[in-house]
Amino acid sequence: MDRLVVVAGTTKTANVAGITAAGASRAARTRTPSIDAELCVYGEPVSASRLPTSPGGTPTPALVTRAATTAADVPVSVVDAGLGAPTVAPVIPTDGSTGGDVRTAKPVPDADRIVERCRTIGRRLPGDRLVIGETIPGGTTTALGVLAALGEPELVSSSLPDNPVETKRELVETGLAASDLGRGDCAGDPVAAVRCLGDPVLAGVYGLTVGARAAGRDVLLGGGTQLATVAAMLAHAGQRPPPVATTPFVARDESADIERLTTAVGTELRVTEPGFGEDHPATSGYLAGEAKEGVGMGGALAAAAEAGVAPATVRDRTIRLYDRLVERPADQQS
Amino acid sequence: MDRLVVVAGTTKTANVAGITAAGASRAARTRTPSIDAELCVYGEPVSASRLPTSPGGTPTPALVTRAATTAADVPVSVVDAGLGAPTVAPVIPTDGSTGGDVRTAKPVPDADRIVERCRTIGRRLPGDRLVIGETIPGGTTTALGVLAALGEPELVSSSLPDNPVETKRELVETGLAASDLGRGDCAGDPVAAVRCLGDPVLAGVYGLTVGARAAGRDVLLGGGTQLATVAAMLAHAGQRPPPVATTPFVARDESADIERLTTAVGTELRVTEPGFGEDHPATSGYLAGEAKEGVGMGGALAAAAEAGVAPATVRDRTIRLYDRLVERPADQQS
Numbered sequence: 204m205d206r207l208v209v210v211a212g213t214t215k216t217a218n219v220a221g222i223t224a225a226g227a228s229r230a231a232r233t234r235t236p237s238i239d240a241e242l243c244v245y246g247e248p249v250s251a252s253r254l255p256t257s258p259g260g261t262p263t264p265a266l267v268t269r270a271a272t273t274a275a276d277v278p279v280s281v282v283d284a285g286l287g288a289p290t291v292a293p294v295i296p297t298d299g300s301t302g303g304d305v306r307t308a309k310p311v312p313d314a315d316r317i318v319e320r321c322r323t324i325g326r327r328l329p330g331d332r333l334v335i336g337e338t339i340p341g342g343t344t345t346a347l348g349v350l351a352a353l354g355e356p357e358l359v360s361s362s363l364p365d366n367p368v369e370t371k372r373e374l375v376e377t378g379l380a381a382s383d384l385g386r387g388d389c390a391g392d393p394v395a396a397v398r399c400l401g402d403p404v405l406a407g408v409y410g411l412t413v414g415a416r417a418a419g420r421d422v423l424l425g426g427g428t429q430l431a432t433v434a435a436m437l438a439h440a441g442q443r444p445p446p447v448a449t450t451p452f453v454a455r456d457e458s459a460d461i462e463r464l465t466t467a468v469g470t471e472l473r474v475t476e477p478g479f480g481e482d483h484p485a486t487s488g489y490l491a492g493e494a495k496e497g498v499g500m501g502g503a504l505a506a507a508a509e510a511g512v513a514p515a516t517v518r519d520r521t522i523r524l525y526d527r528l529v530e531r532p533a534d535q536q537s
Numbered sequence: 538m539d540r541l542v543v544v545a546g547t548t549k550t551a552n553v554a555g556i557t558a559a560g561a562s563r564a565a566r567t568r569t570p571s572i573d574a575e576l577c578v579y580g581e582p583v584s585a586s587r588l589p590t591s592p593g594g595t596p597t598p599a600l601v602t603r604a605a606t607t608a609a610d611v612p613v614s615v616v617d618a619g620l621g622a623p624t625v626a627p628v629i630p631t632d633g634s635t636g637g638d639v640r641t642a643k644p645v646p647d648a649d650r651i652v653e654r655c656r657t658i659g660r661r662l663p664g665d666r667l668v669i670g671e672t673i674p675g676g677t678t679t680a681l682g683v684l685a686a687l688g689e690p691e692l693v694s695s696s697l698p699d700n701p702v703e704t705k706r707e708l709v710e711t712g713l714a715a716s717d718l719g720r721g722d723c724a725g726d727p728v729a730a731v732r733c734l735g736d737p738v739l740a741g742v743y744g745l746t747v748g749a750r751a752a753g754r755d756v757l758l759g760g761g762t763q764l765a766t767v768a769a770m771l772a773h774a775g776q777r778p779p780p781v782a783t784t785p786f787v788a789r790d791e792s793a794d795i796e797r798l799t800t801a802v803g804t805e806l807r808v809t810e811p812g813f814g815e816d817h818p819a820t821s822g823y824l825a826g827e828a829k830e831g832v833g834m835g836g837a838l839a840a841a842a843e844a845g846v847a848p849a850t851v852r853d854r855t856i857r858l859y860d861r862l863v864e865r866p867a868d869q870q871s
Contacts, residue, residue, distance in 0.1 A: 244627075249661040280627055289654070291661045293578075293614055293627035320623070327583040327625045 205506045206330030207272055207279045207425070209243055209499050210321075210337050210407040211236040211294065213287035214302035214310065217341030222370055224257035224362035224493055225340035231255065232340040233287040239265040239338040239498050240281040240292035246273070247528060249291050254528055257362060261488025262525055264500040267477065268336070270520035271503035275510040277334070279499075282324060284317055284407035295324055302339075302402040305348050306377040311406060314398040318410035325414025332421035334448070334506050335411055336499020337429055339404040346432040348375045348400030354387025355435045356467050359428040360459035364492035368458055375400065393436035408433045412445065421445070423473075425502015427453035427495065428461050435468040444470040448505035451476050452495035475504035477521075478514040485525035486518065539840045540664030541606055541613045541759070543577055543833050544655075544671050544741040545570040545628065547621035548636035548644065551675030556704055558591035558696035558827055559674035565589065566674040567621040573599040573672040573832050574615040574626035580607070581862060583625050588862055591696060595822025596859055598834040599672070601811065604854035605837035609844040611668070613833075616658060618651055618741035629658055636673075636736040639682050640711040645740060648732040652744035659748025666755035668782070668840050669745055670833020671763055673738040680766040682709045682734030688721025689769045690801050693762040694793035698826035702792055709734065727770035742767045746779065755779070757807075759836015761787035761829065762795050769802040778804040782839035785810050786829035809838035811855075812848040819859035820852065 217223050217232045226232030235255040238248045242265035248254055255263040272279050283294035285301040299317040303310035311317070325333065339345075343359040350357050357375075361367065379385065382399035389396035397406045412422045412433065422445040424430035434444035447465055454461060454474045465472040479486035488494060507517055551557050551566045560566030569589040572582045576599035582588055589597040606613050617628035619635040633651040637644035645651070659667065673679075677693040684691050691709075695701065713719065716733035723730035731740045746756045746767065756779040758764035768778035781799050788795060788808045799806040813820035822828060841851055 245663050247663065249663060283630070289630070289657075291629060291658050293629050295625060295627050296617070296623070296630065323623075324625050329579050329581065329583065 204330050205277045205332050205334055206328060207277050207334045207336065207499050207503055207506065208282060208411060209279065210282045210284050210335065210404045211240050212285035212299065212302060212339045212402065212404040214339060214341045214345055214402040215304040216344050216374065219374060222344050222367055223340045226255055227258045235263065235340055236338040237286050237288045237290035239263055240290050240294055242266065242269055243279045243281060243498065244292045246524065257488065257493045259488055259493050260484065261493035262485055264494055264497040266485065266524050267500045267521050268498045268503040270524055271507040271517045274512045274516050274520055275507040277506050280328060282321065282407055285403035297321060297407065299403045305345050305374050305400060306381055308381045309398055311398050311401055311403055314394050314406045317403050317406040318394055321407045321410025322414035325411035326418040330420065332423060333411065333415045334423045334425045334499065334502040335408050336425040336502050337404045337408060338498045339402055342402055342404060342429045344371045344374055345400065345402035345405065346429040347371050348378050349396045349405060349432050350435060351375050351379060351386050352384055352389035352396035352400045353393065353435055353439055354390050356464050358460050358464045360453045360456045360461065360495060362494050362497065366458035391439050393439045405433060409436050412437060423448050423502055423505065425499040425505065428459050428464060431461055431464045434465060434470045438468045444468055446471040446473055448473040448475065449501035450496045450504065452489050452492065456495065473505055475501060475508050476514060477504055478518050483522050485522045538664050539611045539666050539668055540662060541611050541668045541670065541833050541837055541840065542616060542745060543613065544616045544618050544669065544738045545574050546619035546633065546636060546673045546736060546738040548673060548675045548679055548736040549638040550678050550708065553708060556678050556701055557674045560589055561592045569597065569674055570672040571620050571622045571624035573597055574624050574628055576600065576603055577613045577615060577832065578626045580858065591822065591827045593822055593827050594818065595827035596819055598828055598831040600819065600858050601834045601855050602832045602837040604858055605841040605851045608846045608850050608854055609841040611840050614662060616655065616741055619737035631655060631741060633737045639679050639708050639734055640715055642715045643732055645732050645735055645737055648728050648740045651737050651740040652728055655741045655744025656748035659745035660752040664754065666757060667745065667749045668757045668759045668833060668836035669742050670759040670836050671738045671742060672832045673736055676736055676738060676763045678705045678708055679734065679736035679739065680763040681705050682712050683730045683739060683766050684769060685709050685713060685720050686718055686723035686730035686734045687727065687769055687773055688724050690798050692794050692798045694787045694790045694795065694829060696828050696831065700792035725773055727773045739767060743770050746771060757782050757836055757839065759833040759839065762793050762798060765795055765798045768799060768804045772802045778802055780805040780807055782807040782809065783835035784830045784838065786823050786826065790829065807839055809835060809842050810848060811838055812852050817856050819856045
């Protein structure tokens with residue numbers, strides 16, 4: 204049995220203007236992971252009147268994850284690795300704090316504790332295979348920081364159509380200097396890389412993966428360059444990284460070149476085509492390069508496809524869910 | 538659609554020797570609600586090698602709740618109102634702290650905050666009806682404290698075959714003195730009663746009920762005298778209390794007289810017979826007066842019966858679940 208595990212958290216890095224599409228305002232970005240958790244578990248954003256969307260209006264990939272996991276009957280668990288806003292969704296606690304700004308010295312001072320707790324959770328969570336995803340606005344920037352600290356190819360994607368690569372690089376340069384680190388100085392010590400340049404979600408996904416494998420479970424990393432960064436972390440811990448399952452929207456992102464990254468760290472990249480079209484607001488933004496991936500979307504698509512669910516079924520369910528949520532009466536919008 | 542909500546927490550009151558059967562040692566009592574949460578959600582105690590049992594060996598009522606809710610296809614949500622040990626179950630966070638000893642001045646200093654947060658959760662949780670239960674070792678003693686502070690009939694049941702009524706009364710007397718309160722001094726102020734003599738779970742169940750009803754949802758209080766105490770709290774807030782659904786083992790407990798309590802506070806008592814027999818260790822302890830109720834058991838039995846599930850189905854599933862968990866191989870016991 205598969206189980207999708209979404210690690211949810213926040214990083215102050217997301218407050219830098221223009222680096223993420225995961226929420227149309229600063230307050231919305233802080234809330235997005237808490238609302239994504241509700242969408243994954245209940246199929247509705249019970250704490251918000253509207254769906255989280257990119258500035259361009261593309262809804263959160265949590266809709267696709269919900270559509271795929273319900274179609275394939277895959278249970279979803281959410282791990283709280285530093286949520287920044289209340290949620291009414293049930294979340295597995297880690298006592299992790301919200302992540303600090305990547306430009307500061309140690310944005311994730313409790314990285315060890317999160318890894319340790321998530322290792323225990325990964326060992327104990329029921330399921331033959333854990334498909335692990337993330338929701339953390341600003342997470343590709345912290346992933347870039349970790350890749351730099353590890354000395355790996357600095358290639359990350361973006362939830363924006365135009366990847367603000369230069370801004371991200373400047374943030375990481377400042378972070379390296381603040382932590383008094385050069386490129387590759389954390390090679391072989393992935394938890395130090397997260398402590399100094401990362402975010403709590405990277406710590407959580409890493410710990411879950413190590414724990415699940417120690418208990419003999421399979422792992423599929425479901426996401427884009429953030430999950431490929433966890434694959435790099437595992438390689439630096441001397442482990443063969445699990446495969447990374449992503450969307451064609453990340454795979455096609457030339458600013459990221461995820462395949463070069465997964466090849467460099469010695470793992471396999473799987474891409475599942477959801478058959479999205481231009482004809483509906485729930486799907487059209489993806490074709491324009493918005494959102495691209497997130498909340499375990501690539502992993503959920505892969506798990507659904509392996510379970511024999513047709514892409515058209517996932518797409519149709521995504522559209523129906525979007526329509527139902529956008530059209531729900533105001534008195535159900537709390 | 539029904540949803541069972543289990544409010545889980547701890548009170549230092551449970552450390553007093555001999556007042557609860559919810560765990561065979563002090564450490565076990567602290568862990569019981571965290572493990573009950575795992576049993577409710579996963580059907581197995583993933584963080585423990587053994588089932589929580591009474592000193593006499595009766596397993597936690599969470600088994601019955603799991604059997605009834607899976608048979609009736611009722612989703613279960615757990616609210617964390619002050620857990621005292623880590624859990625791998627997903628829980629809805631409230632930021633509530635563990636409860637203090639009832640003999641101290643304000644064992645639940647954050648009662649207002651828990652009520653407020655749970656009111657929001659109750660308003661937003663999906664479901665046409667919330668069936669609300671509890672898991673908190675020592676909870677009948679704190680319920681007795683709240684009834685005293687409200688000036689209501691001081692009648693509570695016990696998870697032990699012989700209700701240690703005198704010990705509980707002494708603890709409550711000490712607590713009233715510590716808070717400088719006489720009987721009935723909190724009449725009309727149920728949150729003050731919880732702050733001074735109660736536990737965080739009573740605050741949580743109360744807040745959930747108020748919130749759910751404000752959103753037009755029905756509520757069924759699923760449990761024994763602790764839930765009847767919440768009914769009393771609602772009456773003191775000027776609300777008509779929801780019905781209380783309990784087990785015959787509480788209803789039959791002459792040391793408690795729950796019917797006198799529910800009648801005094803103006804609500805209905807519903808009793809669902811699970812048809813337990815002497816022939817299996819999963820059920821026989823109940824006939825000897827152990828455990829009696831807890832983890833929403835009475836509410837889960839009522840919801841299953843209303844959904845047309847036969848008592849024999851719930852009983853057989855309880856027994857199968859017990860056998861499977863007791864016999865699982867040691868390498869699955871983490």
